[in-house]
Amino acid sequence: MRAGPSQEDIRRHNLGALLRHVHLGGPISRAELTAKMGLNRSTIMALTSDLTAAGLVREELPRETGRAGRPSLVVRPESSRVYVFAFDVGPDRLAAARVGLGGAILDRRETARRRGPFDLDELAGTLAGFARQMRRKTRPDTVCVGAAAAVSGGVRKDDGVIMFGPNLGAESVPFGEELGRRLGLGLPVSVGNDANLAALAEHSRGVAVGVRDLIYLHGDVGIGGGIITGGHLLGGHDGYGGEVGHMVVNPGGQPCGCGSRGCLEAEVGERALLEAAGRVAARGDTRANALSHDGDGAGRQGRDAVRAVVDAADRGDIVAQEALKRVGGWLGLGVANLVNIFNPEMVIFGGMLREVYLGSAAQVRSRLATNAMGPQRERLRLRTSALADDATLVGAAELAFAHVLADPLEVLARVTG
Numbered sequence: 278m279r280a281g282p283s284q285e286d287i288r289r290h291n292l293g294a295l296l297r298h299v300h301l302g303g304p305i306s307r308a309e310l311t312a313k314m315g316l317n318r319s320t321i322m323a324l325t326s327d328l329t330a331a332g333l334v335r336e337e338l339p340r341e342t343g344r345a346g347r348p349s350l351v352v353r354p355e356s357s358r359v360y361v362f363a364f365d366v367g368p369d370r371l372a373a374a375r376v377g378l379g380g381a382i383l384d385r386r387e388t389a390r391r392r393g394p395f396d397l398d399e400l401a402g403t404l405a406g407f408a409r410q411m412r413r414k415t416r417p418d419t420v421c422v423g424a425a426a427a428v429s430g431g432v433r434k435d436d437g438v439i440m441f442g443p444n445l446g447a448e449s450v451p452f453g454e455e456l457g458r459r460l461g462l463g464l465p466v467s468v469g470n471d472a473n474l475a476a477l478a479e480h481s482r483g484v485a486v487g488v489r490d491l492i493y494l495h496g497d498v499g500i501g502g503g504i505i506t507g508g509h510l511l512g513g514h515d516g517y518g519g520e521v522g523h524m525v526v527n528p529g530g531q532p533c534g535c536g537s538r539g540c541l542e543a544e545v546g547e548r549a550l551l552e553a554a555g556r557v558a559a560r561g562d563t564r565a566n567a568l569s570h571d572g573d574g575a576g577r578q579g580r581d582a583v584r585a586v587v588d589a590a591d592r593g594d595i596v597a598q599e600a601l602k603r604v605g606g607w608l609g610l611g612v613a614n615l616v617n618i619f620n621p622e623m624v625i626f627g628g629m630l631r632e633v634y635l636g637s638a639a640q641v642r643s644r645l646a647t648n649a650m651g652p653q654r655e656r657l658r659l660r661t662s663a664l665a666d667d668a669t670l671v672g673a674a675e676l677a678f679a680h681v682l683a684d685p686l687e688v689l690a691r692v693t694g
């Protein structure tokens with residue numbers, strides 16, 4: 278015997294790697310797997326047999342090869358049999374999805390969330406109820422292999438406690454533990470920051486597949502960020518890294534919820550845009566306060582209100598155009614700082630920043646031209662999120678699948694045993 282990893286370690290690693298190819302890339306022939314993984318045909322055959330026996334993949338003859346000779350079997354994920362639950366807790370919505378191996382959203386539930394304090398009991402109850410509804414509709418042979426949630430806040434790595442989430446009204450909330458208890462599946466619930474998970478989702482299934490250095494900016498009430506460098510998410514020492522929303526872009530500017538002034542979030546977030554467009558009361562302006570309470574109650578805040586400003590600007594509304602210009606300028610300055618520091622290949626605008634960027638791309642680019650350094654700027658690509666409102670849910674699903682891909686057979690034995 279030679280020193281190094283054991284045969285069992287190698288087998289576990291290879292099973293995970295093969296399953297990852299099938300999970301992320303979809304159906305793939307044994308011949309392609311042989312080429313991609315650099316293993317011989319008999320090893321690939323043994324690995325696919327193990328995964329097939331575990332019910333994680335199945336093998337089929339391809340429909341038409343157009344070539345003579347014996348066709349290579351195609352390996353497919355057992356998408357309708359093996360699934361995870363993914364949850365998203367944002368300032369304005371609660372969402373749950375059943376996501377099959379291979380990444381397809383098989384079923385989903387969503388409800389609006391009223392902004393205000395974090396009611397753990399109600400929130401976990403609602404999400405667990407969604408999961409129960411979806412589970413009742415599944416066939417008896419399906420198996421849930423994991424659960425994870427994306428939340429708008431800072432999450433402690435080890436135990437899924439939301440340490441800070443001002444836009445959710447959450448502080449030191451044991452969310453993962455409570456949701457796991459409510460689900461009653463005997464599975465832990467992993468919890469991650471929504472912008473971090475959305476960045477991973479765009480990286481694995483969205484606009485940034487194959488991009489190793491990217492920055493994803495997520496806007497809702499606040500601005501969150503996910504930074505992937507060299508193919509890895511930048512977590513920081515405690516896992517709270519990437520909070521780009523509190524980078525100061527305008528010293529002495531708008532007051533921010535964090536206690537500082539002129540943070541990216543304070544100058545570019547939903548409130549900044551709606552204030553600049555005259556659609557909510559300016560901070561400290563009590564006279565105009567009635568504005569936010571006078572109307573139909575709908576469209577005064579949230580994604581619809583942001584879209585309404587962008588639509589109005591498109592139709593030629595000067596106030597809306599000026600508001601977008603102002604916000605776009607600060608956004609461009611924030612992006613310029615990030616580009617100078619991290620030299621990403623791509624910057625992705627997600628959440629409500631999707632709309633804001635589409636309405637202010639000229640200002641963002643102009644700021645970049647002025648404030649980002651040439652070499653970092655030249656090959657930079659600015660993109661909107663491809664997964665749009667699903668980015669956080671897709672990211673949560675990938676988090677839930679992560680341990681399955683790390684050790685496919687152990688996980689399956691545990692959840693079915």
Ligand SMILES: [Zn+2]
Pocket residue numbers: 522523533534535536537538540542543
């Ligand atoms: Zn701040």
